[in-house]
Amino acid sequence: MRLFTLLCWLLCLPFAQAQVRPFDDIVDSGVLKAAVYEDFPPYSFQQDGQPRGVDVELAGALAEGLGFKLELLWVTPGEKLDDDLRNYIWKGHYLRPTLLADVMLRVPYDRDYANKRNELGELVNEQVVMFGPYQRERWQVVHDTRRLPTVDSVGVFRIHPIGVELESVPSFYLSSVFGGQLSGNTQHFPTSKAAFEAMQGARVDAVMALRGELDWLLFEAQDPALKAADNTYPNLGQPTWDIGMAVHEANRQLANAIELQIEEMVRDGRLQKIYADYGLRFELPGLYQDVQ
Structure with a gap:
């Protein structure tokens, strides 16, 4: 039964x-x-x-x-x-x-x-x-001006390390753009916040994530040396x-x-x-x- x-x-x-x-x-x-x-x-x-x-x-x-x-x-x-x-x-x-x-x-x-x-x-x-x-919404790069004064192009990440969230659009983008030339300096973290904290700890010089998330993290950090870059992202399918x-x-x-x-x-x-x-x-x- x-x-x-x-x-x-x-x-x-x-x-x-x-x-x-x-x-x-x-x-x-x-x-x-x-x-x-x-x-x-x-x-x-x-x-x-x-x-x-x-x-x-x-x-x-x-x-x-x-x-x-x-x-x-x-x-x-x-x-x-x-x-x-x-x-x-x-x-x-x-x-x-x-x-x-x-x-x-x-x-x-x-x-x-x-x-x-x-x-x-x-x-x-x-x-x-x-x-x-x-x-x-759009993608955004934030950088620490003490180690990376300007970001005129994502090409600077050939020599400067940048943090991204694992398996995110920025992760795939920076690992493949320019024939993969930026992949060696693209470091992966479990979250965008973790990547941002790595930038604050000088483990990377910049971070790429959702603009809203980065605006919030900048607002919380209140560090004038951290700046949002004003640049475009070549070959990024849907930037906004x-x-x-x-x-x-x-x-x-x-x-x-x-x-x-x-x-x-x-x-x-x-x-x-x-x-x-x-x-x-x-x-x-x-x-x-x-x-x-």
């Missing part, structure tokens, strides 16, 4: 799927469930037991603007963004099948990605709407991209309501202030640049 019960339970597991909350149910509950990545400063992290970060502040402002209380769902990134969208927006993780967010932050706002198809020609993320760009949000395709009404809130925050400067409070430079996403 116990074996029969266990088999029935196992067979039912794939169908233990969360139900997406319609907009009316969200309104009735008075709560907006927002998914943010855990331990990802300056965007979403906890400090002294309190949630902090740009995405946390933004989610709170959006919830307040819509008349909701905010409930944060701290999520761990999967191997691919497709996994995260499946686990937290439209299906649920097999270990937590009933945990779904109403909205997920820090999702690339990219038409090609949104229209990506599998080998059968089917849309990979057909159950997801990606919308609401609120940040333009926009960040937005995602909801289930059945929740376009929620997406529309959030988009109106984001536009209002851009126009009145509240969004820019959130970034400034964390020491980050704010760059308008292309959607807003096009209409100015």
Whole structure:
């Protein structure tokens, strides 16, 4: 009998799927469930037991603007963004099948990605709407001017060591550009923060990572000898991209309501202030640049 019960339970597991909350149910509950990545400063992290970060502040402002209380769902990134969208927006993780967010932050706002198809020609993320760009992100180099006064080109890393996060875009880029001439001076670390700390400890002369992460680390360090370089990156496929949000395709009404809130925050400067409070430079996403 116990074996029969266990088999029935196992067979039912794939169908233990969360139900997406319609907009009316969200309104009735008075709560907006927002998914943010855990331990990802300056965007979403906890400090002294309190949630902090740009995405946390933004989610709170959006919830307040819509008349909701905010409930944060701290999520761990999967191997691919497709996994995260499946686990937290439209299906649920097999270990937590009933945990779904109403909205997920820090999702690339990219038409090609949104229209990506599998080998059968089917849309990979057909159950997801990606919308609401609120940040333009880019790659950045920061250097210690005491050992490397200027970075006119990434070619200087033929002779100066630079730190990068292991298996990141900067790692692959600096290991391959210029026919691999920079690979010998490209040192790998478990995180961008660890690479930054290696620069502070004079083990490398510079670091390459997300601009937002480096802005935050510079803001925290308060060391005038550490400077952000103003240069381009030859042969880097996508040096800039926009960040937005995602909801289930059945929740376009929620997406529309959030988009109106984001536009209002851009126009009145509240969004820019959130970034400034964390020491980050704010760059308008292309959607807003096009209409100015």
